[in-house]
Amino acid sequence: MDEFSFIDSITQKYYRQSSLIKGIGDDAAVVRPVNGFDMITASDTMVEGIHFRLTTMNPYHIGYRILGANLSDLAAMGCDPAYYMVSIVIPKNWSQKQLEEVYSGMHDHARQYQMDLIGGDTVSGNELVITVTVYGYVPKNRSRYRSYAYEGDYIFVTGHLGDSAYGLHLLLEQKKAENRDYFIRRHQMPNPRVHFAQELQSLKRLCLNDVSDGIASEANEIAQASRISLELNYSAFPIRPEIKQYSLEDQKKWVLSGGEDFELLGTVAKEDWVKVQAAADKTNTKVTNIGVVKESRNNPQVLLIQSNGQKEKLKRSGYVHL
Numbered sequence: 001m002d003e004f005s006f007i008d009s010i011t012q013k014y015y016r017q018s019s020l021i022k023g024i025g026d027d028a029a030v031v032r033p034v035n036g037f038d039m040i041t042a043s044d045t046m047v048e049g050i051h052f053r054l055t056t057m058n059p060y061h062i063g064y065r066i067l068g069a070n071l072s073d074l075a076a077m078g079c080d081p082a083y084y085m086v087s088i089v090i091p092k093n094w095s096q097k098q099l100e101e102v103y104s105g106m107h108d109h110a111r112q113y114q115m116d117l118i119g120g121d122t123v124s125g126n127e128l129v130i131t132v133t134v135y136g137y138v139p140k141n142r143s144r145y146r147s148y149a150y151e152g153d154y155i156f157v158t159g160h161l162g163d164s165a166y167g168l169h170l171l172l173e174q175k176k177a178e179n180r181d182y183f184i185r186r187h188q189m190p191n192p193r194v195h196f197a198q199e200l201q202s203l204k205r206l207c208l209n210d211v212s213d214g215i216a217s218e219a220n221e222i223a224q225a226s227r228i229s230l231e232l233n234y235s236a237f238p239i240r241p242e243i244k245q246y247s248l249e250d251q252k253k254w255v256l257s258g259g260e261d262f263e264l265l266g267t268v269a270k271e272d273w274v275k276v277q278a279a280a281d282k283t284n285t286k287v288t289n290i291g292v293v294k295e296s297r298n299n300p301q302v303l304l305i306q307s308n309g310q311k312e313k314l315k316r317s318g319y320v321h322l
């Protein structure tokens with residue numbers, strides 16, 4: 001199949017979003033945003049050998065996960081997903097079927113949020129590299145910045161931490177384990193918290209960051225951006241019992257800096273905590289209060305309170321590319 005029939009094959013028969021004027025097929029796509037909304041855009045890349053190996057993910061998972069990583073950034077801005085664009089470098093030894101599976105993973109994930117594929121680029125090369133750019137809308141001035149944490153806020157996190165990194169560990173070590181399939185699925189098919197964040201759009205102020213590199217990293221990003229300190233209670237962290245069976249050192253490696261949880265880390269005024277709990281109930285999302293925000297303008301940092309009450313400075317220990 002040549003490049004042009006490939007593009008034909010991935011073009012949607014119809015589009016779901018009413019703000020789309022022109023999708024795939026011209027020099028660029030055209031969107032007419034609705035008044036009263038801000039447009040949000042984010043981009044993430046997956047590279048063979050860095051984000052996956054053919055032993056850790058099949059082509060369907062690659063598609064599902066790359067859209068998931070991008071959706072997670074949209075969720076962290078509190079936004080409604082609308083569009084995505086895909087730029088792909090395809091290795092010469094990849095079959096048409098493998099390529100179709102990558103797109104099928106993206107399509108299936110996109111359909112859950114009524115997103116449309118509106119463009120991209122196709123190039124051949126030596127290893128698979130896929131970049132997805134997403135677009136969405138948020139009611140004017142309701143974006144959820146990392147700089148929105150205030151002294152006295154409750155800190156919360158969705159879902160469980162460490163599942164994906166533990167799943168990757170089981171895949172790489174080819175280990176048998178209790179509920180192995182669950183952890184592997186959490187690695188291969190993440191569940192970004194889009195609906196939960198949408199449900200909170202009525203809140204005037206909310207600070208959100210998605211956990212892609214590891215909570216140690218994202219918590220520090222919030223502390224720096226908001227110029228406050230986060231005090232986190234390790235004993236309150238939502239960690240699966242299968243992970244808790246391991247030594248504290250192993251646990252922390254997965255839970256604090258394993259990355260790819262694609263959960264949301266947030267802070268909210270104490271009086272709005274009940275609204276966060278209600279949004280969690282409504283969208284079937286687990287949410288856990290894991291600490292409080294402290295004043296610290298001159299020395300923003302993250303402190304981890306151990307089960308014995310001792311406080312330790314939590315450094316930015318998540319995944320770093322360069």
Ligand SMILES: Nc1ncnc2c1ncn2[C@@H]1O[C@H](COP(=O)(O)OP(=O)(O)O)[C@@H](O)[C@H]1O
Pocket residue numbers: 042043044073212213
């Ligand atoms: N190569 C780049 N060129 C321009 N902006 C970039 C580049 N890489 C990252 N960014 C921007 O830097 C910020 C942080 O990026 P990143 O750490 O990848 O965010 P996230 O972890 O949320 O995906 C974002 O605003 C992103 O758009």
Ligand SMILES: Cc1ncc(C[n+]2csc(CCOP(=O)(O)OP(=O)(O)O)c2C)c(N)n1
Pocket residue numbers: 044045049050051052053056069168212213258259260319321
């Ligand atoms: C084979 C393999 N080795 C290691 C990892 C772990 N890993 C790769 S990238 C990454 C961090 C998340 O990716 P990044 O591109 O930094 O996402 P972003 O923060 O930009 O959303 C992690 C934990 C993996 N997923 N697969």
Ligand SMILES: [Mg+2]
Pocket residue numbers: 043044
């Ligand atoms: Mg990124």
Ligand SMILES: [Mg+2]
Pocket residue numbers: 072073076209210211212
């Ligand atoms: Mg992010």
Ligand SMILES: [Mg+2]
Pocket residue numbers: 044069070073212
């Ligand atoms: Mg990201």
